[in-house]
Amino acid sequence: MAVKSFRQALNEAIRIEMQRDPNVIVFGEDVCGGTGGTGEQDAWGGAFGVTKGLLSEFGSDRIMDTPITESAFVGAAVGAAMTGMRPVTEIMFVDFLGVCFDQIFNQAAKVRYMFGGKATVPMVLRASYGAGASSASQHSQALYPLFTHIPGLKVVVPSNPYDAKGLLISAIRDDDPVIFLEHKMLYDIAGEVPDEAYTVPFGEIGIVREGDDVTLISIGKMVGVCQEAAKSLSSMGIEAAILDLRTTSPLDEDTILEFAEETGRIVIVDEAYPRCGIAADISSIIAEKGFSSLKAPIRKITPKHTPVPYAPSLEKAFLPDTERVVKAVVEIVGDSL
Amino acid sequence: MQLSREELLTAYQIMKTIRVFEDRVNSEMATGDIPGAVHLYAGQEASAAGICMLLDNRDQIASTHRGHGHCIAKGCDVPQMMAEIFGKENGLCLGKGGSMHIADLEKGMMGANGIVGGGPPMICGAALSAKLKNTKGVAVAFAGDGAFNQGTTQESLNLASIWKLPVIFAIEDNGFAEATSSEYASAGDIVNRSQAYNIPSEKVDGLNFFDVYSAAQTAINRARNGDGPSLLHIKTERYYGHFSGDADTYRSAEEKKIMRQDKDCLKIFRSKVLGSSLLEESQLNAIDQKVFKLVDHAVDFARGGNEPNPADLTRDVYLKYQD
Numbered sequence: 208m209a210v211k212s213f214r215q216a217l218n219e220a221i222r223i224e225m226q227r228d229p230n231v232i233v234f235g236e237d238v239c240g241g242t243g244g245t246g247e248q249d250a251w252g253g254a255f256g257v258t259k260g261l262l263s264e265f266g267s268d269r270i271m272d273t274p275i276t277e278s279a280f281v282g283a284a285v286g287a288a289m290t291g292m293r294p295v296t297e298i299m300f301v302d303f304l305g306v307c308f309d310q311i312f313n314q315a316a317k318v319r320y321m322f323g324g325k326a327t328v329p330m331v332l333r334a335s336y337g338a339g340a341s342s343a344s345q346h347s348q349a350l351y352p353l354f355t356h357i358p359g360l361k362v363v364v365p366s367n368p369y370d371a372k373g374l375l376i377s378a379i380r381d382d383d384p385v386i387f388l389e390h391k392m393l394y395d396i397a398g399e400v401p402d403e404a405y406t407v408p409f410g411e412i413g414i415v416r417e418g419d420d421v422t423l424i425s426i427g428k429m430v431g432v433c434q435e436a437a438k439s440l441s442s443m444g445i446e447a448a449i450l451d452l453r454t455t456s457p458l459d460e461d462t463i464l465e466f467a468e469e470t471g472r473i474v475i476v477d478e479a480y481p482r483c484g485i486a487a488d489i490s491s492i493i494a495e496k497g498f499s500s501l502k503a504p505i506r507k508i509t510p511k512h513t514p515v516p517y518a519p520s521l522e523k524a525f526l527p528d529t530e531r532v533v534k535a536v537v538e539i540v541g542d543s544l
Numbered sequence: 545m546q547l548s549r550e551e552l553l554t555a556y557q558i559m560k561t562i563r564v565f566e567d568r569v570n571s572e573m574a575t576g577d578i579p580g581a582v583h584l585y586a587g588q589e590a591s592a593a594g595i596c597m598l599l600d601n602r603d604q605i606a607s608t609h610r611g612h613g614h615c616i617a618k619g620c621d622v623p624q625m626m627a628e629i630f631g632k633e634n635g636l637c638l639g640k641g642g643s644m645h646i647a648d649l650e651k652g653m654m655g656a657n658g659i660v661g662g663g664p665p666m667i668c669g670a671a672l673s674a675k676l677k678n679t680k681g682v683a684v685a686f687a688g689d690g691a692f693n694q695g696t697t698q699e700s701l702n703l704a705s706i707w708k709l710p711v712i713f714a715i716e717d718n719g720f721a722e723a724t725s726s727e728y729a730s731a732g733d734i735v736n737r738s739q740a741y742n743i744p745s746e747k748v749d750g751l752n753f754f755d756v757y758s759a760a761q762t763a764i765n766r767a768r769n770g771d772g773p774s775l776l777h778i779k780t781e782r783y784y785g786h787f788s789g790d791a792d793t794y795r796s797a798e799e800k801k802i803m804r805q806d807k808d809c810l811k812i813f814r815s816k817v818l819g820s821s822l823l824e825e826s827q828l829n830a831i832d833q834k835v836f837k838l839v840d841h842a843v844d845f846a847r848g849g850n851e852p853n854p855a856d857l858t859r860d861v862y863l864k865y866q867d
Contacts, residue, residue: 232676268676274706279699282665283672286683289654290604290673309696313659314666321645322655323638324860358861383862410866457866 208399216368216400217257217333217389220375221295223404225265228293231379233258234271234280235297235333242272254299255335255394277307281332285315288330288384295379300346301334301388315384316359328384331375336364337390337428337478338515338526347515347522349427349478352485354386355455361385361409362456366430368398370453373407380406390428410457418446421472421536424463424489426452429476429527436476436532445540455485463489464497471502474535476527481509503539508532547757552817555597555753556828559589559810560835561622562613566784568839569612569629573788577847579631582643585613587783590809591716592617594756595684595776598764602681604652604670606663608716610782611656614686615646618653626842632849639852640860652681660721661694663687664713668700671709671767682710682767690721692734701775705741710767712760713738713775716750718782723794738775750780751809754816781807 211219225231238258240251249270252259261270273280277298284294298304304311311332318326338347354362361383365371371389378385407413415430416437423433430451437447448466452458467473473493475486486507493505508527516522547555566586572578585592588610596605596617607614615625620636628635629643636646647655654670657663667685674681691697692715704711715734719726738745744766749755756778763774781803785792792800817823858865 271707274699274702276699276702278696279665279668279703282662282696282700283669283703286604286606286654286666286669286671287673288669289649289666290670291677292669292673294669309659309662310665314657314662318647318655319862320860321637321641322647322649323636323640325637325647325649326655327863361862 208401210397211368211400212394213368213371213389213396214255214257214394216372217375218259219400220372220379221258222261222264224376224379225261225269227404230291231293231295232269232287233261233295233297234273234284236275236299237272238270238297239272253297255389255391257333258297277303278310281307282310282314284330284332285310285318285328288328289318289326293329293379295331295333298332298334301336301350302345302348304334304350311354311360311386312357316357319383320359327382329382331378331385331387333387333389335391336388337392338522339392339428341517341519341522342391343517344514351386351388351455352479352483352488355485355488356483359384360456361454363387363409363454364427365389365453366393366413366427366451368396368400370407370413370451372400373405374453376404377406377409381409388427393428407453409454410459411453412459412462413451413453414462415449415451416447418448419470420445420447420540421474422448422450422466422470423474423476423532424450424452425476426455426485427478429478432527432529433476433532435529436536439529439533440536443537445536447536452485460492460496463493467493467497468500471500472539473501474506474508474532474539476508476532478527479509480512481507482512484509506535506539508535549823551597552823553827553831555593555757556813556817557831557835558593558597558617559753559813560831561838562586562589562592562616563810564835564839565616565622565626565842566612568843570784570788572843578629580642582629582788583610583786584784584788585610587781587803587809588716588718588750589613590753590756590813591714591750591778591780594753595712595714595760597757598760599652599682599684601650601652602674602679603683604654604667604681605684605686606654606667606670607656607686608663608688608691609644609656609658609660610688611644611646615648615653615656619651620646620648620653622838623842623845627846627849630846630849631852632846633852634845634849638856661687661691661696664691664697664700667711668703668707668709671704671711672707674710680768682712682764684712684714686714686716688721689715689717689719689726689730689734693730701738701741701743704773705743708770708772710770711773712763712767713743713773714778715775716778716780718780720782720786722786734777735775743773743775745775745777747777747779750778751807751812753809753813
């Protein structure tokens with residue numbers, strides 16, 4: 208199987224779907240990245256190069272740069288989706304969605320419900336997220352809990368190139384609005400990715416590692432942190448299972464509860480803010496529905512309740528890391544092994 | 545502009561239906577049987593009728609919180625609309641949306657909207673669909689003088705202009721954004737501001753159906769021919785307060801009296817068509833009777849409808865709901 212980057216995997220997913228369905232169109236901030244200039248018309252191919260090359264293959268009716276007016280073009284995606292197109296819209300950084308929340312929260316998410324099922328909104332909104340690049344407070348957040356909170360939206364956060372392609376194809380084929388968040392530090396990671404089209408379903412956790420002693424529940428870039436931690440733990444004689452949520456809405460509660468029962472110890476590792484976050488949500492689900500399975504308190508490894516800082520030393524202090532995960536696991540496993 | 549007698553009767557019927565519907569919703573509100581708030585369109589009928597008469601089902605409109613008139617003019621079923629406002633299962637949106645979220649996409653009605661300025665971005669998308677699918681359809685964003693100040697509307701003017709989208713921005717200026725006058729809240733002039741985006745724009749007398757119809761015809765033809773967006777600044781009057789139940793004390797009694805006397809688009813229409821002997825009074829009176837009957841029936845239909853089933857609470861959140 209061919210080894211490809213996360214970025215290439217995403218590009219392939221969009222290309223395959225554009226080839227398959229003429230209603231799939233792409234627009235957003237610098238998705239061509241050069242329209243109207245004197246040079247290359249798709250110089251950027253998206254802020255992170257994901258849509259590079261699509262302009263020459265599909266032409267300017269299928270992929271379009273937009274003004275930096277998130278409300279207008281995200282709203283246009285909603286309207287286009289309601290009237291027969293399947294837009295894949297890109298916003299450079301998830302942080303920028305703050306300027307167009309209305310179109311996402313009140314329009315995209317709700318028109319189907321409010322109209323008694325008379326509308327469908329088959330749109331995908333892609334954006335980068337995450338800390339690690341000294342991008343500071345307005346370009347580094349992991350805001351998927353905000354979208355997960357809203358009924359009517361689906362929320363996807365892939366952790367590896369294989370899933371990135373399969374989940375994005377699922378997202379484009381889905382008839383509900385999907386928020387698709389890509390960690391900016393993952394674009395260059397490589398992995399095996401089949402050339403053909405395939406889907407990874409929503410609401411199905413990826414079981415990254417089996418292990419009997421503890422379950423690490425994770426998402427996006429934090430899955431890699433958990434994999435590192437599991438190696439260290441294994442050398443200490445502790446075997447950790449790792450679950451990759453893949454989608455926060457829908458959420459695969461069944462697998463979470465199954466692993467809570469099997470291992471009895473849960474550590475949730477998440478890059479999002481702690482208050483009202485995914486870790487808190489999963490923790491409450493296990494406390495409510497799987498309490499009797501627990502051999503130890505649930506542990507949540509998240510950043511502090513603080514904006515994302517700029518300086519590398521501070522950003523490192525912000526992000527959950529392998530060391531914190533190992534420490535938490537050792538504390539709850541204790542002498543019981 | 546040549547309107548047949550048939551078309552004139554249709555125009556009158558649409559406007560009269562809106563007026564009677566809104567007056568009736570207002571009186572039904574007083575019974576306490578309508579659960580939410582309603583924002584009444586009475587006074588602005590010539591705008592919805594003059595524009596929507598020129599549209600067909602491939603053409604989409606986005607409406608506002610004051611949306612009943614646009615819904616009726618775009619062909620939404622009147623009894624089902626009333627049932628929706630009453631929150632009943634036989635409502636157009638199964639009682640899920642209510643007054644501010646009436647929609648019927650088959651009819652090209654993309655929805656009333658609870659958010660001021662929510663519609664224009666979506667209408668750009670509908671216009672983009674029409675352009676890419678080459679349907680020759682157009683998309684109309686109804687918005688008020690308040691919504692014109694929203695960033696969403698200004699962004700949409702820009703996007704529609706650079707993408708040359710078949711959009712008509714129908715800015716219904718009734719002089720008030722909720723309780724705040726546009727005199728106070730709006731800088732400059734709507735037509736000038738729109739022209740700055742290279743959008744052909746004109747001011748229209750919203751009390752005169754024929755003026756609206758004629759301006760809309762030009763704008764719609766422009767859009768259908770692929771020549772991009774237009775804006776109509778439609779000066780109109782809002783008969784009721786911002787919502788039904790608003791004491792409306794920010795307008796003087798004198799102003800409201802004059803408005804009802806001299807600025808009634810239905811009266812003006814009647815006097816024009818009767819004065820020029822285009823129609824006979826008996827024809828208009830016959831329509832009045834028909835409309836009263838229809839609205840009576842709509843209220844009976846709504847009152848006779850079932851309450852939505854609590855089991856349907858989670859229906860249509862997603863295509864398939866996962867508990």
